[in-house]
Amino acid sequence: MDLRLRDTVVLVTGASRGLGAAIAVELAAEGAYVVAAARSRDGLREVEAKGDGRISAVEADMRDEAAVAGLVEKVVERHGRIDGLINNAGIAPAGKFVDQDPQVWKDTLAVNVIAPMLLAQAAGRHMIAQGGGRIVNIASTTGLRGKPVLVGYSTSKGAVIRMTEALAAEWASKNIQVNAIAPGAFVTEAQKAVLESPELLRRRVAKIPAGRMADPAELVPLACLLVSPLSSFTSGATFVVDGGEVGKL
Template identity: 80%
Template sequence: MDLRLRDAVVLVTGASRGLGAAIALRLAAEGAHVVGAARSKDALDELAERGDGRITAVEADMRDEDAVAGLADEVVARHGRIDALLNNAGVAPAGRFADQDPAVWKETMAVNVIAPMLLARAAGRHMIAQGGGRIVNVASTTGVRGKPHLVAYSTSKGAVVRFTEALAAEWAAKNVQVNCLAPGAFRTDAQRAVLESPDLLRRRVARIPAGRIADPAELVPLACLLLSPLSSFTTGATFVVDGGESGKL
């Protein structure tokens, strides 16, 4: 299927590894011009080398509001437009809620909620001016159903889901579609502790009806579809991709 992404300009945050890197590479393979943003310059440069000249690396810290707010303008300055935005960067601090420093909450909200808001606002202004665009926010299954020892993360991702729905309703008439992905357990650095422990992995997999941890490539097609013009009547939706875990009673 032709996703009509050739020469589309897409900004991907958290692009240096995991889900963000996998999506960025597929977008490039589809012919898009990808601007990949993350803190890890070395990993971004490696990603750009794999992108056949279609991935531009931009070092950016999602905790820096001024830098985040200027990313969309930088993309437009480079490419003349911005067609799609993938808000993928995030942090997931684990710990007992009663013992967690409020500073952890402030950083979690800064990266997981404030940064996507700033990026969506800046990118959306360009999209509206050019006649439309697409925004995909990456939440988590913990944003749909809260998880113990990930209270700050669950709260932030729940906010991302509500943000997606509200912004989609506000910008639908502007031809800007806003959707959300809620991944479950994927083979990324975020699951490293689980993947490296046979006992933790066994217990984690036991909660997933599909009986396994997913590969990042299994999220890529849906993400690219939502970032493409083919999703022009899909907005305000949250797509849970978790092997049936959230639906398990």
């Protein structure tokens, strides 16, 4: 199927590894021009090298509001427009709630909520002016069901889902679609501690009806579809990709 992504322009954050890197590479393979943003210079170089000239990298720390606010302008300066935004960057510091420093929460909300808000706002201005666009927020199943020792992360992802719904309603008349994806357990560096411990891995997989963790490639097609013109009547939805885990709860 032709997703009609050729020569569209998409900004992907958290694109130096994991889900963000996989999404960026596939978008480029579909013919899009991708601006990949992340903190890791080395990771961005690897992703850029896989883009056949269609991926350009920009270093940015999502905790730096000034840097985040300027990302969209860099995309527009480079390509003349922005058709899609995928807010993928996120952090998930674990710890017992009673002992957590408030700064941990401030950093989590800065990366997981404030940065996507600033990027959506900046991208939205251009999308309204150019007649439309698509925003995809990568949330989490923990935004649907709270998780112990990830209280701050769960809170932030719940906020992202509500923002998705409200913004979709506000911008529907502007031909801007806003959706979210809530991934479950994927084989990425974020799950390194689980993947390196046979016992933790066994316990984690036991909670998933599909009986395994997912490969990033299993989320990529959905992300590409939601940022393509083919999803022009899909907005305000949160798509769960978790092997049936939330449905079992």
